[in-house]
Amino acid sequence: MSPVTRRQFLVGGAAVGAGLVVAFYLPRKRETPGRQNDFAPNAYLHIAPDGKVTVVVARSEMGQGVRTALPMMLAEELDADWQNVAIQQAGASTLFGDQTTGGSASVRTTWDPMRQAGAAARAMLVAAAAKRWGVSAADCTTDKGFVIHSASNRRVGYGELVEDASKLPVPKEPKLKDPSQFKLIGKPTARLDTPSKANGTAEFGIDFRVAGMKYAFLSRCPVIGGKVASFDDSETRKVAGVTNVEKVGGSAVAVVGDSVFAALQGRKALKVAWDDGPNKLLNTDAVFEVLRKAGGDKGVSLQSAGDIGSAKGRRIAAEYELPMLAHAPMEPENTFAHFLGSSCEIWTPSQVPQDVRDSVAAAVGLKPQNVRVNLTLLGGGFGRRLEHDYAVEAALVSKAINAPVKVMWTREDDMRFSVYRPPSVHQVSAVINESGMPVAYTHRLISPSIAEQKGMPVDAGIDPDLKDEAAFLYPIPNLSNEYVSPPCAVPLGWLRSVYAMQVAFANESFLDELAHAAGTDALQYRLRLLAEDKEIQYFDTRWQTARLRGVLQLVAEKSGWDRPLPAGRFRGIAAHGCFGTYAAEVVEITIQDDEPRVERVVVAVDCGQVINPNILEQQLHSAVIFGLSAALRGQITIEHGQIQQVNFDSYPILRNNEVPVIEGYFVESREAPTGIGEPPVPPLAPALCNAIYAATEKRIRKLPILNG
Amino acid sequence: MAEYTLRINGTERKVNVAPDTPLLWVIRDTLELTGTKYGCGAGICGACTIHLDGEATRSCITKVSMVADKAITTIEGLSQNGANFVQPAWIAEDVSQCGYCQSGQIMQATAFLAKTPHPTEQEIIEAMNGNLCRCGTYHRIRRAVARAAASSGGAR
Numbered sequence: 130m131s132p133v134t135r136r137q138f139l140v141g142g143a144a145v146g147a148g149l150v151v152a153f154y155l156p157r158k159r160e161t162p163g164r165q166n167d168f169a170p171n172a173y174l175h176i177a178p179d180g181k182v183t184v185v186v187a188r189s190e191m192g193q194g195v196r197t198a199l200p201m202m203l204a205e206e207l208d209a210d211w212q213n214v215a216i217q218q219a220g221a222s223t224l225f226g227d228q229t230t231g232g233s234a235s236v237r238t239t240w241d242p243m244r245q246a247g248a249a250a251r252a253m254l255v256a257a258a259a260k261r262w263g264v265s266a267a268d269c270t271t272d273k274g275f276v277i278h279s280a281s282n283r284r285v286g287y288g289e290l291v292e293d294a295s296k297l298p299v300p301k302e303p304k305l306k307d308p309s310q311f312k313l314i315g316k317p318t319a320r321l322d323t324p325s326k327a328n329g330t331a332e333f334g335i336d337f338r339v340a341g342m343k344y345a346f347l348s349r350c351p352v353i354g355g356k357v358a359s360f361d362d363s364e365t366r367k368v369a370g371v372t373n374v375e376k377v378g379g380s381a382v383a384v385v386g387d388s389v390f391a392a393l394q395g396r397k398a399l400k401v402a403w404d405d406g407p408n409k410l411l412n413t414d415a416v417f418e419v420l421r422k423a424g425g426d427k428g429v430s431l432q433s434a435g436d437i438g439s440a441k442g443r444r445i446a447a448e449y450e451l452p453m454l455a456h457a458p459m460e461p462e463n464t465f466a467h468f469l470g471s472s473c474e475i476w477t478p479s480q481v482p483q484d485v486r487d488s489v490a491a492a493v494g495l496k497p498q499n500v501r502v503n504l505t506l507l508g509g510g511f512g513r514r515l516e517h518d519y520a521v522e523a524a525l526v527s528k529a530i531n532a533p534v535k536v537m538w539t540r541e542d543d544m545r546f547s548v549y550r551p552p553s554v555h556q557v558s559a560v561i562n563e564s565g566m567p568v569a570y571t572h573r574l575i576s577p578s579i580a581e582q583k584g585m586p587v588d589a590g591i592d593p594d595l596k597d598e599a600a601f602l603y604p605i606p607n608l609s610n611e612y613v614s615p616p617c618a619v620p621l622g623w624l625r626s627v628y629a630m631q632v633a634f635a636n637e638s639f640l641d642e643l644a645h646a647a648g649t650d651a652l653q654y655r656l657r658l659l660a661e662d663k664e665i666q667y668f669d670t671r672w673q674t675a676r677l678r679g680v681l682q683l684v685a686e687k688s689g690w691d692r693p694l695p696a697g698r699f700r701g702i703a704a705h706g707c708f709g710t711y712a713a714e715v716v717e718i719t720i721q722d723d724e725p726r727v728e729r730v731v732v733a734v735d736c737g738q739v740i741n742p743n744i745l746e747q748q749l750h751s752a753v754i755f756g757l758s759a760a761l762r763g764q765i766t767i768e769h770g771q772i773q774q775v776n777f778d779s780y781p782i783l784r785n786n787e788v789p790v791i792e793g794y795f796v797e798s799r800e801a802p803t804g805i806g807e808p809p810v811p812p813l814a815p816a817l818c819n820a821i822y823a824a825t826e827k828r829i830r831k832l833p834i835l836n837g
Numbered sequence: 838m839a840e841y842t843l844r845i846n847g848t849e850r851k852v853n854v855a856p857d858t859p860l861l862w863v864i865r866d867t868l869e870l871t872g873t874k875y876g877c878g879a880g881i882c883g884a885c886t887i888h889l890d891g892e893a894t895r896s897c898i899t900k901v902s903m904v905a906d907k908a909i910t911t912i913e914g915l916s917q918n919g920a921n922f923v924q925p926a927w928i929a930e931d932v933s934q935c936g937y938c939q940s941g942q943i944m945q946a947t948a949f950l951a952k953t954p955h956p957t958e959q960e961i962i963e964a965m966n967g968n969l970c971r972c973g974t975y976h977r978i979r980r981a982v983a984r985a986a987a988s989s990g991g992a993r
Contacts, residue, residue, distance in 0.1 A: 192935030192972045319931050326936030327927040329872020329912035333937060336871035344866075369838060369855065388866045390858045459876050459884060459937040459971045508874070508937030509971050540877045747934055747974070754973030777881045777969060785965045785975045 173225075173246045174203060175217075176254075180274055180288030182207065182214045184243075187225035188235040189480050190218070190322065191458075191510030192751070193806045194744035195235045197320045199243055201740055202236075205313045206247030206306060209287070210274035216321060221482035221502035230480040231515050231623065232597060233708040233804020236740055240802055248303035250294075257293035258285050308738065308799045317743040322506070334463045334478030334505045335537065342465070343372060343534040344392045345526045347381040349546050352405040352770035353619060356380045364398035371395035375529040383526045385534060393539070408618050408770040416767060417450070419615050420554045420575050428573055428611030429590040431599055432667060435607035437560075440569030445646055446558035449635040450831040452764035454550035454624055455780055460508020461543045466523035467533035472499040473524055474533075478507040480514040488517055489524040500524075511755070512623040516548055544780055545772040548622025549765050551576045555635035560607075565647020566657065569607035572639075574599065574632055577617035590614065596668035598629035598707045601636060602677050603658040604665065619767065625755060626807035629707035633811030634818075634832065637703035641819040642828065651702050651819060652685050672706055676735050679796055680704060680713040684733035687794050688715035698728065701819025703812040709803030710736040711796075714753070714812040717789075718820045724835065725821050727757060727789040732809050734793075737800035748805045749793030756813030757789075758782040762833050841905050843868075846914025854901055861885045861896040864911055872912035872940045876969070883968030886941035887911050893948035912940040915947060923947045926985035934972035942968050946982045956986055 175183045184200035196216050204214050219225060227238075251271055258276035259266040262283060270277045277284045308314075325331040350356060360382050362374040370391025375383045382401055386392035465476040466489070473495055479485050482502045490497040507514055523536035538546075553576035560569040578592040587593070591612060601610045624630070644654035659678040664671050681704050685691070694700060697719050704713035717729040732749045739745050762781050766773045774780035793809075818829040840853045845868065852867045859878075864870050864887070873896060876884030880898040887896045888910035915921045923946050933939045942965065949964040950956070956964070961982045970978070 190935075192933075194934075319928075320933070322936065323928050323931050323933050326933035326939050327924045327943060328916065329870075329940050331936050332871075333874075335875065338869070338871075388854075388858075388862065390855065390862045390866070394855075457971060459874075459882070459935065459969070461875070507935060509935045511971070540879070540882075743931055747931075747972075747977075750976055751934060751973040754975065755971075776879055777877050778879070782969060782971060783973070783975075784967075784969065785978065786962050788973070788975045791976065 173243065174207070174250055176250065176287055176291050178288050178291055180213060180286050182209045182274070182287070183217050184214060185217050185219050187219040187222065187228050188239070189230040189482070189504055189507055189510065189514070191230065191480065191507035191514070193235070193748060194320060194741065195230070196322050197318065198236055198740045198744055199239055200321070201313050201318060202240060202243040203247040205311055206244045207251050208271035208273065209247070211313055211318070213274055218504050220504050221486040228483055229515070230510070231512065233710070233807045236802045237709065237804060244305055245303055248305050249300050252300045252303050253294040253297045254287050254290045256297055257290045261285070261293065314738065314740055315742070318741050320744065332505050333460050333508045334465070334476065335460055335508070337465050337476040337505055338535070339467070339533050341533060343385045343387065343530065343532050344389045345383045345385040345534050345536045346392045346396045346539065347377060347383045347522060347536065348396050348399050348401055349381045349542070350403045350405065351545065352403065353408045353411065353767070354406045355408070356404045356406060357382060358402040358404040360402065361400040364400070365395040368395040368398055373530045374399070375526060377522060377525050377529070381522070383522070383529070383536070385526065385530055389537065405770065411618055411770040412768050413766045416453070416552055416617065416619060417554065419617065420552060423575055423613050423615035424554065424556060426613050426615070428613040430609065431591065431595060431612050432601055432610035433608055434605070435569070437569045437571055437607045437609045440560040440607045442560045442562045442568055444558060444560050445643065446556070447639055447642060447830060449555040449557065449638060451553045451631050451634060452832060453552050453619060454759055454763045455544055455547055455765050455774065456511040456513035456622070456624055457543065457777070457780060457782060458507070458509030458511055458513050461540055462513070462519035462538040463535060464520040464523035465533065465535045466520070466527040468493055468524060468528040468531070471495070472501065473527070475500065475502045475520060475524065476505055477502065477520045478505050478514060479517055479520060480507070480510050481517055485517045485520040488521050492521045493524050493528045511625045512627070513547065515623050540777070541775045544774050544776060548620045550624035551579060551617060551621045553631040555631070557635050557639040559639070559643055561643060561646065565643070565649060567605050567643060570601070570605040571609045571611070572601060572632065572636060573611045573613060574628070575613045575615065576628065576631060577621060578614040579621045579623055579627070581614060582617065582621050592628070594623065594627045597670070598627055599632045600665065600667035600670065600672055600706055602665055602672050602674065602706050603640070603655070604661065604663050604674060605658070626707060626810040629705060629807065629811040630756070630759070630814070633703065633705035634814045637705065637812065637815035638818055638830065641701065641815070641822065645822070652681060652690050655681055655702070655704065670709055676711045677704060677706055680711045680733040680735050683794055683796060684713040684715050684731055687733065687792060688731035690715065699820050699824035701816045701821070701823055703816035703819060705808070705811040707808050707811060710734060710805060710808035712808045712812050714809070714816045716813065716816040716820045718817070718824060720824050725817070725824070727817060729790040729792070730813070732791070732793045733795070734805065734809060735796035735798060736805045736808065737798050737802040739795055740802060742795070745795060745805055746793050749809050750791050752807070752809035753791050753813055754783050754788055756810045757817070760814035760817055760832055761835050764833050839902070841901055843904065843909060844907070845909040846911060847917055852901070856900065856902040858901045859897050860887070860899045860901050860904055860909070863901045864896060870911050870913050874937055874940055876938065881969070882938070883945060884938045884941040886944040886968065888944060888948055891948060891951060893945045912944060915943070921947060922989040923950065923981070923985040926981040926988060930977045930981040930984060932974050932977040932981050934974055938968060938970045942970065942978055946978070946985065950982065950986055950989070954986060954989065956982070958983070
């Protein structure tokens with residue numbers, strides 16, 4: 130596979146000349162001005178003369194199912210035969226807009242363009258058939274890859290029409306189906322990538338190879354931010370198969386070999402003197418001390434209503450604290466690079482192919498258009514592959530040794546030299562009236578800004594992620610939702626659901642505290658707060674209390690909230706909205722050997738139109754288990770400036786015998802689809818801690834739950 | 838360096854590698870069978886699971902020098918002779934998300950079912966407990982193992 134460009138469609142494939150290539154929304158920038166045969170530069174679809182439909186996927190497949198869900202949206206409007214649809218993975222391109230895979234955005238940002246591409250192609254195929262038959266297009270229908278004229282009992286396959294259809298103009302505003310007409314969208318549909326993942330042929334970054342390729346592992350300073358002072362490679366050079374030792378930038382030394390094992394052994398033998406830099410005394414306490422010291426700082430307002438100072442009543446306050454976390458995708462970081470002097474070829478498991486292209490270009494001194502970035506499958510992402518440090522390393526090493534090379538990270542490298550979910554402290558307080566309901570509510574989120582640390586644009590001191598993740602959706606007359614971003618010495622990154630996991634833990638734990646203070650059932654307390662239908666405009670999203678109420682009611686109904694639990698079983702509830710999606714969860718636990726055992730989790734989501742309930746169920750399971758791993762044991766700690774977790778023994782993730790029964794439900798909806806990869810993560814930890822409180826009257830305000 | 842003749846997936850392959858090379862890297866780099874995955878390098882995650890004489894084995898902590906007399910099976914060799922009934926169950930249950938750990942999961946399940954053709958759910962969970970999945974496919978893994986067991990009722 131290679132990056133899909135308009136040009137390759139025209140000249141690259143055998144059948145392409147006679148195929149139908151359809152582009153849709155109007156070009157923002159014409160790549161090849163003056164080319165007569167271009168429909169437009171955005172080519173998402175190719176139909177070959179044999180009827181084979183190929184859909185270009187311009188997002189990264191990391192398990193969340195884009196290689197199935199995105200083609201489904203297009204195939205629906207095309208009325209393609211789903212059995213005859215294949216995908217092609219796009220690499221970094223200028224034709225597809227922003228190709229970043231993150232923010233639970235792949236479906237919601239391609240919902241319109243993918244459907245329009247399919248609808249436009251369908252309209253052209255119908256027009257071609259109608260013309261051939263001398264009938265009105267309005268009298269033709271389509272089904273499973275055929276245009277049908279029922280009146281004359283004629284039908285013709287799409288493949289036979291591609292040449293005629295190619296000569297027709299692309300409709301600018303093709304008519305889209307009414308959702309009631311959907312044949313594929315909303316139906317549980319098997320993933321297209323499953324067979325290759327059951328027989329070992331699926332190609333991940335670590336699997337990509339070319340003849341003569343070298344392997345490289347980098348030695349990095351154990352202390353955060355440290356640099357190479359000097360190194361002695363005399364022992365390394367004695368390892369059979371080691372071919373090169375190269376300093377990479379100022380902070381790493383690459384050991385290159387003919388095999389993985391040679392490079393690994395060579396790195397083991399390398400002696401590096403490190404300049405530890407300013408962080409050699411850094412520890413976890415010091416990281417949190419910075420946050421606590423910032424506790425009194427003036428914050429920026431994310432959301433406000435009324436005047437919190439004017440509220441009269443009893444004040445309740447609590448502080449919550451969340452640790453740093455690592456992503457730990459099963460496939461450790463790696464990238465293939467081949468620097469060829471005037472160009473560079475990259476094969477990488479990345480969520481940001483365009484960032485890879487631009488950063489590699491800058492690092493090796495090329496123009497971005499001369500860096501070809503191809504995407505493999507990603508062995509998990511969770512936000513780790515929104516970074517592209519490892520791809521830049523590969524390009525630099527390839528340039529240094531003038532050969533194709535695969536830079537690989539070990540699991541230990543992944544744990545110790547990564548970026549981490551920011552630590553956070555939350556100061557939450559409320560003033561409650563005589564009936565125990567809050568008349569004022571304050572949440573101060575104190576957490577370093579990921580964007581700010583990376584030098585990305587931060588508008589008015591507000592980390593842009595907070596706009597998708599930190600809304601408070603309970604209408605309380607006096608509200609202050611504030612943000613303080615102290616500095617942080619630890620490199621930070623976006624972890625699945627990002628700040629939502631933090632703010633939901635604080636808010637939904639605290640609401641439980643308020644409900645207990647009021648002597649009210651935790652579900653009823655929330656429903657009372659959400660009793661009125663209101664819209665809450667929070668940055669770019671218009672949230673609806675009715676939809677949050679809807680998922681709470683659904684999860685309550687499905688979990689049997691109104692029925693008593695068996696003896697020894699306890700439950701908690703929580704809800705949150707992020708990335709446009711509403712999610713609520715009920716967690717049921719027992720206590721065994723003084724530890725909580727999670728027995729059952731019921732999840733309800735409202736993410737608008739569901740594309741594929743099969744993948745939705747996968748994502749609900751995945752998010753619950755991800756959230757549970759984090760809540761129970763997830764934490765990254767630091768001593769002497771060094772990350773203390775090194776592998777899955779010291780950073781355990783949930784195993785098969787610890788997963789609870791998980792039941793997922795969604796609200797039937799015709800609203801435009803929103804995200805699903807992240808939104809079911811945040812409610813898990815507070816729902817679990819609320820269950821623990823129900824069982825033990827012990828309030829957990831600091832994660833992880835099981836310490837050590 | 839030393840030369841070994843490995844019996845792998847029904848064939849014999851000569852390799853010339855350092856004796857302490859983990860079998861994982863011989864399989865992946867030297868023999869170019871990349872279905873077997875590296876996950877932790879320490880026998881903790883199970884992504885590298887292969888069969889040695891039918892026993893599920895972590896290839897990342899098994900030195901090549903220790904396997905010369907054993908039959909090695911990797912995910913690529915699992916369906917030779919059409920014998921494997923686990924892969925169809927994996928497809929039927931649509932288990933995979935990212936898919937990276939699934940070769941190891943399938944190898945683990947196949948070895949387990951060969952010894953325990955009619956497992957209880959608890960036996961399935963225990964057998965699969967050494968194989969980590971960061972995507973959280975555990976429920977479908979259980980279902981696929983149970984389906985494979987049911988489907989193979991007459992096969993053995």
